Amino acid sequence: MSRKWVYGKQDWKTYERGQENCYLMTNGLGGFSSMTMTGSVSRNDHAFFMACTKAPNNRYNMVHRLAEKLEAGGREYVLSSQEFADGSREEGYRCLSGFSYQDTPVWRFHVNGVEVVKEAALKNGENTAALCYRITNRTRDRVRFTVTPFYQFTPKGREPEADQRFVRKGSRIESNGLCLIMETDGEVEDIPEITETYYYSYDACDGRRETGSARACHRISVTVDGGCDAALSVVYSISQDCGENPREKAEKIIEELKTYRMGLEYLAGFQDENARTLSKSAEQFVAHRESTGGRTILAGFPFFEDWGRDTMIALPGVCISTRRYEEAESILRTFAAYERKGLMPNLFPEGKNEPMYNTVDAALLFINCVWLYCEASGKVEFVREMYPVMERIIENYKAGTEYGIRMDGDALLTAGGGMDQVTWMDVRVGDILPTPRHGKPVEVNAYWYNALRIMGECARLLGRTGEGYDVLAEKVKGSFTEMFWMEGKHCLKDLVSGTKSDEQIRCNQIWAVSMPFSMLDEGRERQVVDTVFEKLYTPYGLRTLEPEDQEFQPYYGGEVMKRDLAYHQGTVWAYPLGAYYLAYLKINGCSEDAKAYVRGQLEVMESAMREGCIGQLPEIYDGENPVSSKGCFAQAWSVGEILRVYEKLEKV
Numbered sequence: 197m198s199r200k201w202v203y204g205k206q207d208w209k210t211y212e213r214g215q216e217n218c219y220l221m222t223n224g225l226g227g228f229s230s231m232t233m234t235g236s237v238s239r240n241d242h243a244f245f246m247a248c249t250k251a252p253n254n255r256y257n258m259v260h261r262l263a264e265k266l267e268a269g270g271r272e273y274v275l276s277s278q279e280f281a282d283g284s285r286e287e288g289y290r291c292l293s294g295f296s297y298q299d300t301p302v303w304r305f306h307v308n309g310v311e312v313v314k315e316a317a318l319k320n321g322e323n324t325a326a327l328c329y330r331i332t333n334r335t336r337d338r339v340r341f342t343v344t345p346f347y348q349f350t351p352k353g354r355e356p357e358a359d360q361r362f363v364r365k366g367s368r369i370e371s372n373g374l375c376l377i378m379e380t381d382g383e384v385e386d387i388p389e390i391t392e393t394y395y396y397s398y399d400a401c402d403g404r405r406e407t408g409s410a411r412a413c414h415r416i417s418v419t420v421d422g423g424c425d426a427a428l429s430v431v432y433s434i435s436q437d438c439g440e441n442p443r444e445k446a447e448k449i450i451e452e453l454k455t456y457r458m459g460l461e462y463l464a465g466f467q468d469e470n471a472r473t474l475s476k477s478a479e480q481f482v483a484h485r486e487s488t489g490g491r492t493i494l495a496g497f498p499f500f501e502d503w504g505r506d507t508m509i510a511l512p513g514v515c516i517s518t519r520r521y522e523e524a525e526s527i528l529r530t531f532a533a534y535e536r537k538g539l540m541p542n543l544f545p546e547g548k549n550e551p552m553y554n555t556v557d558a559a560l561l562f563i564n565c566v567w568l569y570c571e572a573s574g575k576v577e578f579v580r581e582m583y584p585v586m587e588r589i590i591e592n593y594k595a596g597t598e599y600g601i602r603m604d605g606d607a608l609l610t611a612g613g614g615m616d617q618v619t620w621m622d623v624r625v626g627d628i629l630p631t632p633r634h635g636k637p638v639e640v641n642a643y644w645y646n647a648l649r650i651m652g653e654c655a656r657l658l659g660r661t662g663e664g665y666d667v668l669a670e671k672v673k674g675s676f677t678e679m680f681w682m683e684g685k686h687c688l689k690d691l692v693s694g695t696k697s698d699e700q701i702r703c704n705q706i707w708a709v710s711m712p713f714s715m716l717d718e719g720r721e722r723q724v725v726d727t728v729f730e731k732l733y734t735p736y737g738l739r740t741l742e743p744e745d746q747e748f749q750p751y752y753g754g755e756v757m758k759r760d761l762a763y764h765q766g767t768v769w770a771y772p773l774g775a776y777y778l779a780y781l782k783i784n785g786c787s788e789d790a791k792a793y794v795r796g797q798l799e800v801m802e803s804a805m806r807e808g809c810i811g812q813l814p815e816i817y818d819g820e821n822p823v824s825s826k827g828c829f830a831q832a833w834s835v836g837e838i839l840r841v842y843e844k845l846e847k848v
Contacts, residue, residue: 198461198472199802200298201810207295208234214277214289215397218242219301220497220809220830221453222480223318226252228497229325233810234277234289235303235314237261238398240353240408241498244316244345245325247376247434252483252494253501255352258376259325259345259432260410261394264288264314266307268339273307281393281407297810299457299476300450309335310420317450321484324433326449331428333420341428342417343382346392346410349374352498355408362389362413369413379431379442382416389413402826403755464518470801471842474835477805477812478514481832482523487544490530491523496815496828504531504542505620506833508561509771512568513836517843521573528569528578531562532585538592539601556601556611556618559589560643567650567712570657579654590651590665593644600634606675607668608636608692609644621704621740621764625757631764635693638680642708642715645672649713673715680708681720687727700745701731703738703772709779722783728776735800736822737770737834743820750820752827766819770804774837781844791845801838813838 208214214234221229226248232238237260245259263286264275275288294304305312311332318325333339347362348355349371362371364386369376390412400406420426429446440448457476464475485492485502493514495506507527515524534541534551540558541551566582569575593609596602600613612618612634619640621631648669652662680688688705689698706728708714709721716724731742741748741764749762777794784790801813807825808814813834814825 197469198298198476199469199805199811200296201806203233203295205293208289208292211277211279211285211287211289212397214292215279216824217807218809218829219297220480220812221300221316221318222483222497223248223323224321224483225323226255226483226494227318227323228480229316229318230498230809231261231301232277233295233297233301234292235262235264235275236277236279236286237394237396238279239396239498240355240399240405242396243348243352244327245318245432246352247323249323249434251486252492256374257348257350257352257354258374258434260348261346262327263344263346263412264312265342266305266310266312266339267342268307268310268335269337275305275307275312278392279395279397281395283395299454309333310339312341315450317446317453319449320453320456322433322435324431324435324449326446327430327432328443328446328450329418329428331418331420331426333422333424333426336422338419338421340417340419341426342415343428343430344387344390344412344415345378345430346390346412347371347376348408348410349376353405356411360411362411364414375434377433377436379433379440379445380416380429381442382418382428382430384414384416386414387412401753402759403753460518460520463520465847466842467846468795468798468842470798470805471839471846473805473811474813474839474842475518477830478518478832478835478839479520480812480830481510481514481835482520485530485544488530488533491526492530492544493527493832495833496831497809499828502544504540504544504558505555505561507531508540508558508565509620510832510836511565513774513839513843514832516565516568516572517836517839519572521569521575524565524569525578528562528565528582531558532582535559535585535588537597538589539597539599540589554599554616554618554622556599556609556637556640557620557643559593560640560647562586563589563647563650564643564712567654570654576657580658583654583658586647586651586654590647594668604636606679607671608641608675608679610636611640619704623760623763625760628761630761632695632697633691633693635691635695635698636679637691637704638688639704639707641672641676641680642711645669645676645715646711646713648672669713676708676715677720685727686723688724700747701727701742703728703732703740703769703776706738706772706775706779709782710775718783721779725776725779725783728779733776734768734817734822735797736773736804736817737768738772738776739766739768739819740764741766741819748819751818752816753818762819763816768817768819768822770813770815770817770831770834771837774839774841777841778844781841786844794841795845798838798841 542555543552652665655662748766809829812830815827815831
């Protein structure tokens with residue numbers, strides 16, 4: 197079984213500690229539910245119900261938070277927790293006895309002989325959220341439990357306008373041109389509209405908008421006699437009311453979610469408890485894309501959309517390692533349909549907008565994904581279907597395509613120019629490029645060689661000759677080993693550009709060892725892995741720049757410019773850690789001793805998955821001391837790359 201994450205009062209000794217961790221549920225359409233483990237919203241992007249009107253990126257914060265209270269023995273007890281802009285707080289966490297998350301979030305409150313258990317779920321493939329409260333009254337007196345939902349009905353990250361009003365018409369709540377269906381077995385009472393203004397502590401520390409508001413126009417309650425039990429159920433949907441009993445419907449949604457996630461865990465077939473958890477976490481990034489009619493991978497929650505590079509890096513772990521082959525095929529077919537001049541889209545179109553193709557690596561990684569998929573599934577016909585697209589990628593890269601991407605006379609790839617940032621270290625702050633990598637990036641040329649070797653193998657697999665690809669690959673290998681190796685530093689240059697950036701020690705060189713086909717001899721591969729371990733390794737990820745470099749930034753946070761200047765200048769990224777472990781296993785022949793060592797190193801993943809977004813892996817950490825997750829609290833390629841390591845450890 198996957199891990200059940202259980203938290204108790206020790207985990208929210210203070211209000212601030214209760215804000216540290218959150219849960220995430222997704223609906224496969226881009227919609228999600230995410231709040232802290234004490235039930236508060238500490239970010240603009242937190243919501244009990246974030247719906248998606250056009251999959252996967254047209255997101256609307258519908259139900260922002262839930263205010264809960266219990267009236268018992270002539271007193272009123274607040275169960276919800278929230279920090280407000282005026283400095284005041286609801287401190288219901290003092291009544292919270294336990295929180296757990298496995299497939300659904302469950303809160304357990306105790307107040308003087310009364311227990312309130314709360315559970316929530318999203319319906320997969322539908323913009324529907326379910327909420328179940330179970331109240332056990334072991335006192336002799338009647339008690340009353342009340343929920344007041346606070347709404348926004350605004351695009352994600354924004355707040356209601358000053359003149360925006362919320363109106364309830366039976367089961368329909370309407371505002372801002374949107375309609376939300378609410379079904380409940382509780383007593384609904386309309387109230388004068390209330391506006392709350394919140395303080396978002398996690399946005400404040402990142403220089404984002406630190407306050408926001410939401411409004412309530414009704415409350416829902418249930419009365420429980422002494423010595424009795426009762427339930428209160430609420431189902432929210434932007435679809436039509438289906439007429440079911442609200443309690444039965446809510447319970448059905450919860451059970452369906454548990455069954456669905458259990459099926460994902462069984463399909464993936466991992467033995468390790470953390471791997472089983474991550475196999476379910478991986479599914480939360482897979483979504484439908486309405487504009488293409490296919491599947492896609494969302495790069496990260498709560499901020500990111502689906503990007504080409506991120507998808508091609510995440511797909512092997514998110515879909516192939518978990519044996520979700522139909523989704524893998526759908527995603528690859530979608531990208532193949534949008535190939536243009538040998539490039540893959542980095543950002544898909546929304547509305548009438550054209551796709552953006554500003555990435556050098558997505559197309560090369562597409563070829564890698566097709567190969568890994570074929571190896572795992574044995575579906576040679578899929579290779580045959582994708583082969584013409586793969587050929588166009590190689591031919592365009594050889595001849596030259598957009599964004600300065602072309603094969604140089606030494607057979608190595610060069611890319612970028614001007615203000616175009618086309619590798620994954622792509623931050624641009626106005627006219628500042630913190631990591632300008634124009635020229636010949638090390639990982640891009642590792643991907644290039646790998647793609648050429650794959651083309652040769654695929655050609656033979658399809659009964660063709662792959663000799664031309666093999667000859668070119670050998671030329672790339674010769675040039676690469678001559679131009680990138682730094683004997684004195686025992687590692688590879690990050691770039692060949694004739695600038696001071698060339699000899700910076702960065703994590704990008706690890707992919708020159710970990711890819712299926714690589715160019716270095718065994719001795720140099722070992723030196724690269726050891727240097728990366730010495731200079732860049734942390735238990736939660738690899739630093740993007742060695743600490744001894746004068747450009748190293750130890751902390752990530754603050755205003756946008758400060759964050760962006762640190763983003764790839766030492767900040768620890770979780771996803772390259774997967775390549776490091778795969779490279780370590782490779783240079784040690786994937787021996788049992790090497791596997792045991794990596795398993796021991798991976799044990800710390802439990803603490804990483806327990807912090808931040810529960811059961812997930814984040815985007816980044818501080819470069820100096822990576823103790824708290826930052827950036828996206830759940831990142832697709834972080835999860836995918838660690839799953840590939842578990843796959844290597846467990847599966848033949």
